Amino acid sequence: MPLPLAGGPEFDRIRAIVNELGPRASALGGDVALVPVGGELLALSTDVSVEGVHFRRDWLSLEEIGWRSTASALSDLAAAAADCVGVLVALTANAREPEETFASVMRGVDAAVESVGGLVLGGDLSRGEGMSLAVTVVGRSAPGITRRGARAGDRLWVTGELGGSRAALAAWNAGRTPDSSARERFARPVPRMTAGRWLADHGATAMMDVSDGLGADAGHLAAASGLALRIELAQLPLHHAARAEAALAGQRSALFAAWGGEDYELLAAMPAEFAGTAEFSLTRIGDFSSGTGITFTLDGRPVAPGGYDHFA
Amino acid sequence: MPLPLAGGPEFDRIRAIVNELGPRASALGGDVALVPVGGELLALSTDVSVEGVHFRRDWLSLEEIGWRSTASALSDLAAAAADCVGVLVALTANAREPEETFASVMRGVDAAVESVGGLVLGGDLSRGEGMSLAVTVVGRSAPGITRRGARAGDRLWVTGELGGSRAALAAWNAGRTPDSSARERFARPVPRMTAGRWLADHGATAMMDVSDGLGADAGHLAAASGLALRIELAQLPLHHAARAEAALAGQRSALFAAWGGEDYELLAAMPAEFAGTAEFSLTRIGDFSSGTGITFTLDGRPVAPGGYDHFA
Numbered sequence: 019m020p021l022p023l024a025g026g027p028e029f030d031r032i033r034a035i036v037n038e039l040g041p042r043a044s045a046l047g048g049d050v051a052l053v054p055v056g057g058e059l060l061a062l063s064t065d066v067s068v069e070g071v072h073f074r075r076d077w078l079s080l081e082e083i084g085w086r087s088t089a090s091a092l093s094d095l096a097a098a099a100a101d102c103v104g105v106l107v108a109l110t111a112n113a114r115e116p117e118e119t120f121a122s123v124m125r126g127v128d129a130a131v132e133s134v135g136g137l138v139l140g141g142d143l144s145r146g147e148g149m150s151l152a153v154t155v156v157g158r159s160a161p162g163i164t165r166r167g168a169r170a171g172d173r174l175w176v177t178g179e180l181g182g183s184r185a186a187l188a189a190w191n192a193g194r195t196p197d198s199s200a201r202e203r204f205a206r207p208v209p210r211m212t213a214g215r216w217l218a219d220h221g222a223t224a225m226m227d228v229s230d231g232l233g234a235d236a237g238h239l240a241a242a243s244g245l246a247l248r249i250e251l252a253q254l255p256l257h258h259a260a261r262a263e264a265a266l267a268g269q270r271s272a273l274f275a276a277w278g279g280e281d282y283e284l285l286a287a288m289p290a291e292f293a294g295t296a297e298f299s300l301t302r303i304g305d306f307s308s309g310t311g312i313t314f315t316l317d318g319r320p321v322a323p324g325g326y327d328h329f330a
Numbered sequence: 331m332p333l334p335l336a337g338g339p340e341f342d343r344i345r346a347i348v349n350e351l352g353p354r355a356s357a358l359g360g361d362v363a364l365v366p367v368g369g370e371l372l373a374l375s376t377d378v379s380v381e382g383v384h385f386r387r388d389w390l391s392l393e394e395i396g397w398r399s400t401a402s403a404l405s406d407l408a409a410a411a412a413d414c415v416g417v418l419v420a421l422t423a424n425a426r427e428p429e430e431t432f433a434s435v436m437r438g439v440d441a442a443v444e445s446v447g448g449l450v451l452g453g454d455l456s457r458g459e460g461m462s463l464a465v466t467v468v469g470r471s472a473p474g475i476t477r478r479g480a481r482a483g484d485r486l487w488v489t490g491e492l493g494g495s496r497a498a499l500a501a502w503n504a505g506r507t508p509d510s511s512a513r514e515r516f517a518r519p520v521p522r523m524t525a526g527r528w529l530a531d532h533g534a535t536a537m538m539d540v541s542d543g544l545g546a547d548a549g550h551l552a553a554a555s556g557l558a559l560r561i562e563l564a565q566l567p568l569h570h571a572a573r574a575e576a577a578l579a580g581q582r583s584a585l586f587a588a589w590g591g592e593d594y595e596l597l598a599a600m601p602a603e604f605a606g607t608a609e610f611s612l613t614r615i616g617d618f619s620s621g622t623g624i625t626f627t628l629d630g631r632p633v634a635p636g637g638y639d640h641f642a
Contacts, residue, residue, distance in 0.1 A: 051451035053415060055470065056370030062451055064466055066420035068458040103365060108378035108420070108464035139363035139374055142464070146380040152420035152454070152464030154376055158367065 049094040049226055052162050061100035061159040065091035069148035077190055080119060082205040084126025084151070091153040092134055092209035093227040093282040098164065099218030100157035102136035102211065107153050110146030123151070134211050161218040165242035168224040168287030174239075174247060174304035175294065177213045177283045180232065181260025181271070184278025188263040200259035207282040213298050217286045220296075224287040231279040233323035236304070237312045239285055246309030251276050251316045255301040272316055277323070361406040361538055364474050373412035373471040377403035381460035389502055392431060394517040396438025396463070403465040404446055404521035405539040405594040410476065411530035412469035414448035414523065419465050422458030435463070446523050473530040480536040480555035480599030486616035487606065489525045489595045492544065493572025493583070496590025500575040512571035519594040525610050529598045532608075536599040543591040545635035548616070549624045551597055558621035563588050563628045567613040584628055589635070 050063040067073060067087035078086065088105060095102055107127055111119060120143065128138050139156065182203030189196035196204070210227070217225060224243050228235050232249070240247035251272040264274035287306060294300050314321050362375040379385060379399035390398065400417060407414055419439055423431060432455065440450050451468065494515030501508035508516070522539070529537060536555050540547050544561070552559035563584040576586035599618060606612055626633050 051416070051418070053451060053468070055372065055415065056368030058368030060367065060372075060468075062418055062466075062468060064418040064420045064452055064454050064464070066422055066454045066456045066464065068422055068456050070459075071457055103367065104363070106363070106374055106376040106466055108376045108466075110378055110380055110462060139365060140376055142376050142378045144378045144380050145383055146378075146462060147382075147459040150422060150458060150462065152376070152378065152466075154374075154418055154420075154464075154466040156365070156372075156374060156468075 049165065050098045050100070050159075052098065052159060052164065059159050059162045061095055061098045061157040062154065063091060063094035064152060064154045065094065066150060066152040068150045075149070078205050080122035081126035081129070083149070084123040084128075085130045085206050086204070087151040088127045088130035088153050089207045089209050090229060090280070090282060091155045092130065092211065093207070093229065095155050095157040096210040096214035097225045097227040097284055098157070098159045099161050099214045099222070099225065100159035101215075102131065102134040103156045103158060104137040104139035105131050105153055105155050106139050107141040107151060108144070109141060109149075109151050110144045111149045112147070113145040127151075127153070130209075134209060163218050163222060163225050165224055165226045165239050168239065168243035168245055168306050170245055170306055170308040171290050172223055172287040172306045173290060173292065173302050174236070174249065174306065175286045175288050175292075175300050175302050176228070176232075176255065177210050178281070178299050179255045179257040180228065180281050180283060181264075181275025181278050182257030183207070183280040184274060185257060185259035185263040188267065197259035197262065200257060203257065204280065207280070209282065210284045213284055213296075216296060216298075217284065217288070221289050221292060222286040223289070226285050228281045228283045228285060229279060232276045233314070236285060237323065239287070240306070240310070240312045243287065243306065244310070245306045246311055246313070247304055247306050248313045248315065249304035250318070251314055251321065253301060253303045255299060270316065273321065276314065361477065362410040362412070362471075364410065364471060364476065371471050371474045373407055373410045373469040374466065375403060375406035376464060376466045377406065378462060378464040380462045387461070390517050392434035393438035393441070395461070396435040396440075397442045397518050398516075399463040400439045400442035400465050401519045401521050402541060402592070402594060403467045404442065404523065405519070405541065407467050407469040408522040408526035409537045409539040409596055410469070410471045411473050411526045411534070411537065412471035413527075414443065414446040415468045415470065416449040416451035417443050417465055417467050418451050419453040419463060420456070421453060421461075421463050422456045423461045424459070425457040439463075439465070442521075446521060475530050475534060475537050477536055477538045477551050477554035480551065480557055480618050482557060482618055482620040483602050484535055484599040484618045485602060485604065485614050486548070486551075486559060486561065486618065487598045487600050487604075487612050487614050488540070488544075488567065489522050490593070490611050491567045491569040492540065492593050492595060493576075493587025493590050494569030495519070495592040496586060497569060497571035497575040500579065509571035509574065512569060515569065516592065519592070521594060522596045525596055525608075528608060528610075529596065529600070533601050533604060534598040535601070538597050540593045540595045540597060541591060544588045544597075545626070548597060549635065551599070552618070552622070552624045555599065555618065556622070557618045558623055558625070559616055559618050560625045560627065561616035562630070563626055563633065565613060565615045567611060582628065585633065588626065
């Protein structure tokens with residue numbers, strides 16, 4: 019059965035594809051495909067980054083564009099508690115682009131893959147209008163963890179801090195120079211490969227990464243596991259620049275961080291008895307219960323969710 | 331060592347990437363990456379198809395765009411004598427595109443994958459300027475055959491017929507309706523998966539597919555194997571529409587077919603004693619010898635090669 023998805027125009031399009039392909043679409047809708055090959059469980063995912071949609075060349079260097087596009091794909095492997103074998107990259111750019119452009123982007127791709135022990139396995143180049151990179155990641159997932167599998171009574175935990183990436187975007191969009199650590203969160207996100215394996219080893223029942231914002235992604239996790247999920251936003255671990263940018267925007271910083279995207283932290287459903295002591299930052303933010311739907315509260319009062327949708 | 335490539339602007343860009351990544355680029359330059367996973371040899375390849383470069387929506391239906399983009403990627407698996415486990419698809423299109431567009435393209439993708447026994451394993455959608463599809467194919471290759479490995483004395487064979495795809499393009503470019511079988515060759519190429527495995531079983535020492543035209547691709551095969559290659563173009567198996575279109579253009583039909591692209595037939599280096607009897611069309615067109623460089627002759631007289639380059 020295809021994976022249940024929460025609402026939004028991008029997910030409507032995915033649902034239309036799933037309906038079209040019928041039973042042949044059973045693998046679609048998740049972050050990664052898990053495929054048994056030769057006694058191993060292969061983890062596969064494709065992520066496309068488009069100039070003007072996912073990145074701007076006046077904000078990022080070519081190396082950073084390569085790193086960021088690759089790290090966002092690797093983040094899906096992290097959420098499957100997979101290691102990285104390697105990546106394949108389809109790169110399109112204007113025909114007038116100099117040779118060095120391709121080499122610079124690929125240097126960033128390679129640096130991201132090398133940081134998680136993988137190799138650039140292959141690729142394809144084509145001319146096209148703007149620049150775009152489709153990065154396919156190949157890994158091995160011993161536990162085969164997915165978005166499904168959370169149980170009523172499990173708690174929702176999140177790694178790291180949220181809102182740094184949105185803070186950088188907010189500064190750029192206002193014509194300001196972002197806080198350097200917020201810029202780093204946007205330009206060079208670190209895929210949480212080690213955290214993903216650690217969480218799986220410590221009993222995670224479901225995981226996914228926060229790429230479209232907590233508002234959208236937590237909903238998918240609840241829907242895929244067939245559970246209700248309640249998240250108290252006052253508990254969110256906030257990047258310091260998110261506090262500063264939220265203040266400038268006159269917004270509550272928890273909402274600013276929750277509805278932002280591209281943090282590439284991990285959401286994990288953990289058993290109730292999990293104590294939360296880890297060698298990396300880990301924060302309990304919600305509870306799964308039987309039922310359906312997601313509820314966000316801020317200081318106990320319900321708030322309407324937001325998020326990022328590539329077709330909204 | 332990265333794979334030696336023949337000349338051309340696209341290959342200059344690949345070479346610049348290979349130089350940039352140094353010893354970490356050892357897997358680059360071939361059609362497929364072969365990666366050992368759990369006792370199996372995984373075959374992986376990514377192929378990007380861009381609107382206005384690889385296809386036009388006034389020439390092809392959305393289903394055909396999906397089929398063609400997928401078949402061109404599967405053709406790389408065929409050249410590795412691999413089977414198909416499945417594909418991942420990154421699809422970008424304009425934000426105003428209706429939901430049905432995505433479903434129609436994916437129906438074509440799925441039909442092509444189903445025809446070779448695979449599944450659509452995953453994908454990603456994004457808005458972008460024009461439409462583009464990056465298709466990553468995942469297969470298993472028992473023999474691990476590549477472009478390398480031809481030996482002096484081997485013969486070069488080609489499956490099927492050449493020039494059909496170029497004949498369709500020539501008709502469209504002249505404002506005419508293409509011959510229906512030529513149009514089919516362009517719109518719904520059949521990946522030669524069965525032929526690829528059969529050739530490997532019958533002693534093929536090197537293989538690749540004809541995607542950029544015989545002029546370009548045969549040069550890569552010779553360069554990768556470190557050999558000289560002589561091809562007599564009068565021996566080429568010609569699609570009937572290539573003869574007709576070449577006549578209209580006042581060109582020799584063998585040259586028209588040789589410098590065309592996107593035939594997705596297989597080139598195979600076979601031992602001298604191979605007799606060529608197969609259940610599919612197979613034609614001997616050349617000979618490998620020690621040395622370097624490729625020579626094309628037509629009725630024994632040397633002719634200068636041509637081909638298709640995405641950056642020329």
